[in-house]
Amino acid sequence: MDIAIVGGGAIGLLTGAHLGRDHTVHMYVRREEQVEQLKQEGISCSSVEGAVPVHSHLVTEGFLSHDLVIIAVKQDQVPSVLQEIRNTNSSVLFLQNGMAHLELIPDYLNALIGVVDHGALKIDDRTVEHLGKGTIQVAPFKKGATGQSLVDELYQEDFPVLYRKDYQKLMVAKLVVNTVINPLTALFEVRNKQINDNPSIQRLAYTLCEEVCSVFSLPHEEEWERVRLVAERTGENESSMFKDIKAGRKTEIDAISGYVLRKSNRDVPYHQFVVDAIHAKERRGS
């Protein structure tokens, strides 16, 4: 297949390295230096042998025609990417955290929604470390639409891409974990395991979980067990939001906890608190 990947961050590079072994991969990125490095040296990924050759382009120069376009940018860059690809007939796979970008997807697009649970860390413009092996689960955005054969083609033994029917189930499961673990680890600047190990953080986590479950009518005890498991399994990881705060970057708090606020028709004070608290820390750093 001929695949475009928009975004040269950790997830873009990870996906490019793995899919680039079986497919023709075009990376679309924002900086000329990264275009050059990728063109000349390919992608280096700790879980893939050797450099993986890819084509590379400036995202601003317009898109070629591809069988599949994978959007691997952060949620807040989705609107501008949608501008760039607005005339595409290709299938478009969205890999963002949170759910806020779903509201932006235009009707005519043949959209697929993916949930990534790999751990990955970008080392430099062409190098990514694969910290934790996971899966990419993909479901069609429109009910009844299908992308199964296309998704099946992406599957690799050591990089499973799995077809699912209901994207909402996928997203909400990820959202619960993100909405609990991300803001608290970023607020206290601690690793994921502190959700279980620090009893006061755990009390905050429990109430955040309770709130998000009540908004989406999810079974609270079951979701709480899952949050605890993920925090344990990824204990030594720094969440993406903690990393953003450390690096003085804008976080995805509006796409994650802010989405819960927007979808709620009752008070969710703990979510309100963490949205302002994370924004406070973003500003403090600037």
Add this chain to the structure above:
Amino acid sequence: MDIAIVGGGAIGLLTGAHLGRDHTVHMYVRREEQVEQLKQEGISCSSVEGAVPVHSHLVTEGFLSHDLVIIAVKQDQVPSVLQEIRNTNSSVLFLQNGMAHLELIPDYLNALIGVVDHGALKIDDRTVEHLGKGTIQVAPFKKGATGQSLVDELYQEDFPVLYRKDYQKLMVAKLVVNTVINPLTALFEVRNKQINDNPSIQRLAYTLCEEVCSVFSLPHEEEWERVRLVAERTGENESSMFKDIKAGRKTEIDAISGYVLRKSNRDVPYHQFVVDAIHAKERRGS
């Protein structure tokens, strides 16, 4: 007058230095080294000329008889100090932050409640820096009891000690300021002025103020104006709770925000959040 001051922290030293000019001051402290230093060198305070000679004692050796005992320890040490002085006939002036210690004052005691709004920083065992001049306002704990003549004796032009009738008014006013400024400056590790300067912290502050005003039936807009004024006037200060967090010490969060929780008969989620958040940071440091 013959005055005992229990506690050799910033407020104990500040009070000792000023009152020691007109009165005989006995400092009661916990460590032998501080007893020796105070005995030999007196108290040094940036707003008082020269060293002020004081008597000094280990608090564990028992109390002499005094006209007035000033308790200048932190709230969590009040129970043990009350044990030590339980047979006193002296008037006892309490200078703690928060209101939790009020519940511990035994009935027989001739208790006075003081509210300190000086800024002070302990430099070493005998040295205190007077960062911001303020007042000590004192009211009797029991309705109808009087201590006015005693309080009037403490008054000094450059260190005003003022008699008031209603301690609850005094305390609640201080509590509102403490319950808003202390936890947020400690949580984000910022100076007081950020309550006004960081719009996200200000939003959190506004809701904390709203909650505490609803618990104590106070006029919200008026109290909020006062909080903003205090944050502005003390902008460059680090709150006591921020200092405690930085130094890895236990904070007074249970005496301040915890008191609001205990007195509330409705949900005060922002106060609940900050109590756990500050405890989380205390544990993180340990």
